Amino acid sequence: xxxxxxxxxxxxxxxxxxxxxxxxxxxxxxxxxxxxxxxxxxxxxxxxxxxxxxxxxxxxxxxxxxxxxxxxxxxxxxxxxxxxxxxxxxxxxxxxxxxxxxxxxxxxxxxxxxxxxxxxxxxxxxxxxxxxxxxxxxxxxxxxxxxxxxxxxxxxxxxxxxxxxxxxxxxxxxxxxxxxxxxxxxxxxxxxxxxxxxxxxxxxxxxxxxxxxxxxxxxxxxxxxxxxxxxxxxxxxxxxxxxxxxxxxxxxxxxxxxxxxxxxxxxxxxxxxxxxxxxxxxxxxxxxxxxxxxxxxxxxxxxxxxxxxxxxxxxxxxxxxxxxxxxxxxxxxxxxxxxxxxxxxxxxxxxxxxxxxxxxxxxxxxxxxxxxxxxxxxxxxxxxxxxxxxxxxxxxxxxxxxxxxxxxxxxxxxxxxxxxxxxxxxxxxxxxxxxxxxxxxxxxxxxxxxxxxxxxxxxxxxxxxxxxxxxxxxxxxxxxxxxxxxxxxxxxxxxxx
Ligand SMILES: Nc1nc2c(ncn2[C@@H]2O[C@H](COP(=O)(O)OP(=O)(O)OP(=O)(O)O)[C@@H](O)[C@H]2O)c(=O)[nH]1
Ligand SMILES: [Mg+2]
Numbered sequence: 001x002x003x004x005x006x007x008x009x010x011x012x013x014x015x016x017x018x019x020x021x022x023x024x025x026x027x028x029x030x031x032x033x034x035x036x037x038x039x040x041x042x043x044x045x046x047x048x049x050x051x052x053x054x055x056x057x058x059x060x061x062x063x064x065x066x067x068x069x070x071x072x073x074x075x076x077x078x079x080x081x082x083x084x085x086x087x088x089x090x091x092x093x094x095x096x097x098x099x100x101x102x103x104x105x106x107x108x109x110x111x112x113x114x115x116x117x118x119x120x121x122x123x124x125x126x127x128x129x130x131x132x133x134x135x136x137x138x139x140x141x142x143x144x145x146x147x148x149x150x151x152x153x154x155x156x157x158x159x160x161x162x163x164x165x166x167x168x169x170x171x172x173x174x175x176x177x178x179x180x181x182x183x184x185x186x187x188x189x190x191x192x193x194x195x196x197x198x199x200x201x202x203x204x205x206x207x208x209x210x211x212x213x214x215x216x217x218x219x220x221x222x223x224x225x226x227x228x229x230x231x232x233x234x235x236x237x238x239x240x241x242x243x244x245x246x247x248x249x250x251x252x253x254x255x256x257x258x259x260x261x262x263x264x265x266x267x268x269x270x271x272x273x274x275x276x277x278x279x280x281x282x283x284x285x286x287x288x289x290x291x292x293x294x295x296x297x298x299x300x301x302x303x304x305x306x307x308x309x310x311x312x313x314x315x316x317x318x319x320x321x322x323x324x325x326x327x328x329x330x331x332x333x334x335x336x337x338x339x340x341x342x343x344x345x346x347x348x349x350x351x352x353x354x355x356x357x358x359x360x361x362x363x364x365x366x367x368x369x370x371x372x373x374x375x376x377x378x379x380x381x382x383x384x385x386x387x388x389x390x391x392x393x394x395x396x397x398x399x400x401x402x403x404x405x406x407x408x409x410x411x412x413x414x415x416x417x418x419x420x421x422x423x424x425x426x427x428x429x430x431x432x433x434x435x436x437x438x439x440x441x442x443x444x445x446x447x448x449x450x451x452x453x454x455x456x457x458x459x460x461x462x463x464x465x466x467x468x469x470x471x472x473x474x475x476x477x478x479x480x481x482x483x484x485x486x487x488x489x490x491x492x493x494x495x496x497x
Contacts, residue, residue, distance in 0.1 A: 005031060006131035007123050009116050010496035016111030021119055022496065023128060024136055028103040029054055029092060031126045035119075036090055036107075038065040045079050054105065059094040067107065067119050070126070085122065086115045100136050101143030134493025138486065141478060147178040148478030148489065152432060155493050156239065163288035164423055168238045168431055176428040177435070178477045180228065184221040185473040191217045192470055195463040207459060214462065215453050221469075222446040228430055229439050234423045235431035237322070241283065241290030244414065245317045247348075248327035249340050250274045250298025253358040253402045257327060258282070258295040260407030267295050274298060277310040279317050286411055287418045294321070299340055318348050323417060325354045325410060330399070331362040334371050338378050345382065354398065354413050361401040368399065434489075438472045445469035 005025025011018070023032055033054035041047035042065065057063055066084045074080030089108040098104040109115050124130065132138075134155070141151045153172035160166040171177075191214045198210045246254045250273030258280070259265050267280050280295040294317050297310030318324050326344070328337045341355075357375065360368055375397065398413070400406030423429055430436050449465035474480035 005128040006135055007120060007128045008131035008136075008496040009120060010106075010136075011111060011116075013113065014111075015113065018108045019111035019116045021107045021109065021116060021123070022104065022131075022136060023107070023123060024098070024100045024102050024104045024131075024139060025128065026103065027127065028105045029094075031123060031128050032090060032105040032107065034126055035067055035070060035122050036065050036088075037068055037084075038063055042066050042084065045073075045081055048082070054090060054092065057090070057092040059092055059097065062089050062091045064089055067109065067122065069118075069122050071122075085118050086110055088119075096143070096145075099145070100139040101145045102139060131496070132490075133495045134490035134497055137493060137497055138490040141486070141490075147175070147182075148481065148486075149178040149181070149435070149476060150175055151478075152434075152489060153177075154497065156431060158494065158497060161283075162285045162290045165238050165290060167288075168235065168423055168429060171428065172431065177430070180224070180428045181473050181476045182479075184224055185470060185477070185479065187217055187221055188466060188470045188473065192463060192466045195459055195466060199459050199463060211453050211459070211462065214466070215450060218446050218449055218466070218469075222443060222450075225439050225443050225446070228428065229436065229443065231423075231429035232431075232436045234421060235429045235436075237289060237418070237421065238423050238429070239431045241292045242286075242323065242414070242418065243292050243294070243321040244323045244325060245294045245296060245314075245321035246325045246327060247296055247314060247318045247344070248298065249329060249332065249337060250300055251332065252298065252327040252329040252337075254298065254327050255280075255295050256402045257325070257358070257407055257410065258293055260402055261293060261411055273300075274302070274304070274307055277307050279310070279313045287415045287422065289418050289422055291414065299344065315344075315347060318344070318351070321351060323352045323354060323414065324348045325356060328355075328357045328375075329359055330357045330368065330371055331359045334374060338375060342378070342382065352417060354410060355396075356398040356400050356406070356410060358400055358402055358406065360399045361404055372397075372399070435476055438476045442469045442472040445472065 003026070005023065005027040007021060007023040010020045010022045033052055036054050037048040038051065038053035041051045041053060048068070053063060053065060065088065067086055067088055068082040068084050070082060072083040086109045088110075091106045091108070093099070093104040095102045107119060109119055137151050137154050140146050141148060150173050153169050157166065157169035157173060160169050194210055195214055198207060246257055248254050251271065255267035255269045255276050258267050259269065262282055262284055266282055268275055274297070276295055277297050279297070282293050284291050284293060296314030296317050297307060299311055299314060302308045302311055326341065326348075328341065357371065363371070398406075398409060400409055430439065445465045445468040449462045449469070452461040452465065471480060475485065478486070
């Protein structure tokens with residue numbers, strides 16, 4: 001248990017209907033008691049000093065009253081009243097049944113900057129200290145209320161901007177990931193204990209049997225961890241968002257598409273090729289997932305130095321995207337369009353590509369058919385050199401008109417992609433890079449143990465790798481982590497959480 005009592009504003013900065021100041025620690029109740037007068041006792045100097053309105057509260061109840069500044073009792077006037085700072089509601093949670101596992105008092109004041117700053121100042125003068133970012137949640141972890149994955153999920157929940165991100169955070173906060181990891185950590189722990197016994201008592205000559213049992217158990221854990229590791233890609237989309245770059249030659253209608261997808265005129269659109277020169281990023285939500293859309297400069301051999309940089313950035317953006325929407329201008333010089341497509345294909349071959357021919361409204365049916373044939377013939381010819389993803393896109397070339405609602409067909413494609421690659425039906429998924437690294441470390445240790453076993457190396461070799469696996473798993477849930485790791489995790493939290 002921590003000896004000191006901490007306090008912070010837990011609601012976001014700025015003005016709001018209410019603001020919550022949270023106080024946690026052994027002196028939480030007494031400290032707030034000393035600066036609070038219940039609505040019944042606020043007119044009576046003697047009652048204010050002696051009623052102990054907060055101390056008398058039962059856990060999980062609310063009391064209405066006033067926060068006063070004890071420094072403002074007038075000197076030399078035994079009947080004098082202190083200054084009332086704000087009208088408020090106070091709630092009490094008693095250890096160990098609270099968020100932190102300690103005594104917690106929350107003061108709901110009006111949500112103004114001056115009010116909350118003043119109340120917090122009064123509490124600091126009364127002896128509590130400012131909480132560090134994430135310190136309430138850190139105490140919940142240190143006091144064993146939650147494991148480390150649950151604590152991290154609290155930060156994810158606060159940051160979640162879309163429905164799927166919220167769901168993933170909720171799943172992890174309820175302990176799904178921690179339970180899965182702990183289950184396997186326990187199994188690994190048992191295996192390790194058996195190996196250690198065998199090492200300590202070599203006279204029982206059962207190594208073969210022990211090793212084969214150990215390998216069986218390691219195999220089970222290895223499979224589960226591999227399955228878990230495979231969810232990271234979904235987890236990354238949930239957490240960081242799906243990156244979608246809009247790419248193509250100047251004037252293809254990229255910025256028009258961005259605007260149409262977003263539903264407002266974010267990017268400048270003109271009929272002058274080379275309008276967009278910088279990359280332009282905007283977040284949106286599709287199917288409950290965060291999607292980061294990027295409009296880019298049209299790809300061409302630019303003379304203008306600024307445009308040149310823009311084209312470089314456009315290429316970079318395409319190469320780091322999950323999905324590249326490649327737009328072609330049906331009404332433009334189609335030979336040029338096809339040549340440019342041929343040039344960019346090798347650069348984006350690993351991506352999921354949505355290939356769309358835009359401005360089809362400008363062509364007659366005959367003209368459009370002619371272009372379709374040219375493009376499809378070109379891609380067939382190229383198909384030997386292009387990757388699976390691209391072949392997939394070739395079969396699904398879109399002929400659209402952004403002017404006439406083509407963006408909704410594109411967002412439907414993105415939706416389909418997310419249905420396939422998104423988080424799906426729940427269960428533990430890996431959203432954090434820290435977790436991914438540790439799972440990979442645990443898998444690597446299991447693989448090494450398997451090699452040692454098959455090469456009939458001494459038991460301690462195997463035991464060392466099993467230990468290493470247990471360490472990695474323990475670091476995920478926080479059963480064994482260094483203070484440095486814990487500090488680093490919680491320092492990323494916001495103040496008051
Ligand atoms: N007829 C027609 N015009 C379109 C369509 N989509 C875009 N345009 C027009 O094409 C022109 C270029 O559109 P932009 O969205 O600026 O094209 P861009 O690809 O961003 O161009 P750069 O920024 O120069 O690379 C504008 O005049 C748009 O109004 C469409 O589907 N049909
Ligand atoms: Mg543009």
